[in-house]
Amino acid sequence: MNLDDFSDLIQRPDGGIRRDAEERRERLSVRPGALGRLDELGEWLSAAQGRVPVRPVEQPKVVLFAADHGVATLDVSGRAAGSAHTLVRAVLDGASPVAVLARAQRVPVRVVDAGLDCDPGLLPAEVTRHRVRRGSGRIDIEDALTAEEALAALELGIAIADEEADSGTDLVVLGDLSVGGTTPASTLIAALCGTDASVVTGRGGAGIDDLAWMRKCAAIRDALRRARPVLGDQLALLSTVGGADLAAMTGFLLQASVRRMPVVLDGVVGAACALVAQRSAFRAPDWWLAGQVSGEPAQAKALDRMALEPLLDHGVTVGEGAGALLALPLVRAAAALAAELPEKTADAGGTEDGESAGNTEASEASADTGAATGTGASADAR
Template structure:
């Protein structure tokens, strides 16, 4: 498998449709610019859907990829290594932030176990049946995945994207349920942006103290030494310093772009996967929105490299797709405004000019 092949499969949202949407926007009763960035969102959705006016977002879905990372054994996370299944259980039980928000917004949540380190019996079969492996390797000293596992994980993400597109999902909120995932994600971003570990190391969604931050920074620095020799091959890079959940998410993003299915990114993990996907297919980011600022320095670096401006900045660091899900009503509002606001009545002068000559009153003769 060569991820560069996606470059020939992914097209940009329809530019002609976007111009039509912009022209329609100029005819609406609300002055151009009065709705701020909502105008831009509505036009982007029109181009993605190839529809003017834009269609309402009626079947959104939250998709969360779950996995444990061996690097968490170094105590680089606020959670104990191998406990990502607890995050999954909380989401399934409706007791996590993303579950509460999804319930409030009436958005279904799909959880995909790509690499949890737990007995499958602890979770429903619908969650664990796609697992690539049990936990990912400790990226500071070993590969996260074998080459075969990396390809299997990417194909898993592609398959999930196809299933969502085929079922009618018209927008995906993408997130992760992982322990140690921000360390792997920060390594990927540092490698692809050519920066030092200290520039990208954050405190993670669970929060860590200064000593844990130093351990995390050292782990990323060691992982970077292993990442740099394989920068020319995205699949090898994911195998070396990614993980099953990150590789699956990368495949999901690429195939979603192929299927013209818009995706809202959440935090640093989804941003890292998006950056890997961009390296494979430069047009792919045109199908994504950045939902929020997560507070992770690596996320900001990745979004800047992809020229994606976050929709929200509310200091939400919990992860799990929560911040991106908060942005969903904003996207839905942009679609509703673009579709439902009325157009201005034709200008009277223009209407007069368009009247047939035979309908005009004869001019009065002058002496």
């Protein structure tokens, strides 16, 4: 598979529809600009849906790709290596932050095991049946995946995106459930942005101390040496310093853009996959929103490169798609306002900030009187 083929398959959201949405916004009863970024979100959704007025977001879904990373054995994570299955179990049991938030918003959650390092019997078959391999290689000294496994993971993400689009999902909140995942994600971003390990190394979702940060920085530095020779081949890059979950998420993002299905990105792992996908298809980021600031320096660098401005900055670092899910009510609110606010009536045309038609008429009458008596603007002009 050649990832560059996606460049021809992905088109931008309809620019003509967006202009129609902007024109409709000018006619609404609330003055332009009064709703801030919600106006922009509503217009973006209209273009993505290809219709004006925009439809409500009725069938969103949280999709989480799960995997363990061999680099976690270097103690670069706040969690034990090979323990990502416990994160999955917490989501399935409704005991994790993303599960609580999803339940409160009545949004279904789908977990896909791309590369967990555990006995498949520990989790439901519908979660583990897609697994590409058990864990990923230690990227500082070996490839994360074989070329065949990287391709299989990419195809897994494509297949999941097709399943969601075919089932009627109209927006996806994308996240990961991983241990050690921020290390390959930061490596990918450093490689693609041409920067050093120290610039992109953060504390991770679980939080790490200074010694662990130095170990993580060293691992990213060593992985970068292995990544640079394959920078021209996105699939080889994912194979060398990525992982099954990152390759799957990259495939998901690309195919979601092909299927015109908007995606809200969560943290640094999603940002890294988005950056790889952008290298293959430059129009793809037009289908994505950045849900939140995760606090990871690599995420900030990737989003800046893609010109994606996060919707929220609440200091949420837990990962798992939780921060992006917090942004979903904003997106839904933007759609509701764009669809349901009434247009200005003829009597209220040109009014704003609560100015009544009567006040407008009174002002016009005063101006006419001023003109008749030689006062006002015409008198000043003389």
